[in-house]
Amino acid sequence: MLFAREGARVIVNDVNSESFEATFDAMGAARKGGLAYQADVSDSAEVRAMFAEVTKRFGTLDILLNNAGIGETGDRRQEVNRKGESQLGEVMTSGKIESHWDITVSLSDEEWQQMIGVQFSGTFFCAREALKLMANKNHGSIINKSSVAGLSGIPVASHYGAAKGGILGFTRSLALEVASRNIRVNAICRAGSKRP
Numbered sequence: 001m002l003f004a005r006e007g008a009r010v011i012v013n014d015v016n017s018e019s020f021e022a023t024f025d026a027m028g029a030a031r032k033g034g035l036a037y038q039a040d041v042s043d044s045a046e047v048r049a050m051f052a053e054v055t056k057r058f059g060t061l062d063i064l065l066n067n068a069g070i071g072e073t074g075d076r077r078q079e080v081n082r083k084g085e086s087q088l089g090e091v092m093t094s095g096k097i098e099s100h101w102d103i104t105v106s107l108s109d110e111e112w113q114q115m116i117g118v119q120f121s122g123t124f125f126c127a128r129e130a131l132k133l134m135a136n137k138n139h140g141s142i143i144n145k146s147s148v149a150g151l152s153g154i155p156v157a158s159h160y161g162a163a164k165g166g167i168l169g170f171t172r173s174l175a176l177e178v179a180s181r182n183i184r185v186n187a188i189c190r191a192g193s194k195r196p
Helices: 017-026 044-058 074-093 109-134 148-152 158-181
Strands: 011-014 035-038 063-066 140-145 183-188
Touching (some): 011 017, 011 044, 017 035, 035 044, 044 109, 063 109, 109 140, 109 158, 109 183, 140 158, 148 158, 158 183
Parallel strands (some): 011 035, 063 140
């Protein structure tokens, strides 16, 4: 929103058209000259198509914010909440945790692949395409959203911690790789985020 208010042409992407349209609409008059685009960042072909449109319309890119992410939903969220409440109760009554998370042993291949795909692969796919534009002028900034879960782990979501930790390693390596091109690459680690 701030970039748009300050005159930047902002490209908003989301896999959900309602989400990106709401964000784009919230920019109001400031969105002039920007673009709202629907793409699944876990799909490299969709990311290539999105960046082809960015190249066609704008010819360049100054800043990339990799912010796509997913969390636990449905049954898995209920399981995590139930086990968390159980452990809290144990600590309060006996001071000792006797139950176990046992989350990783029940993760399906699909849950693992989806988390890694959106969080980690999506960051790579978007950065790779953005660098093609930024390298043309040897200037740019890539900001990757990670999490403190990538720094210290998280007992309820090993797949999330792995993806966020991977983003940190990728960010460090990429920053070293493209420094000679005057392209900055940084990561932001937050304990959690709340959307307005």
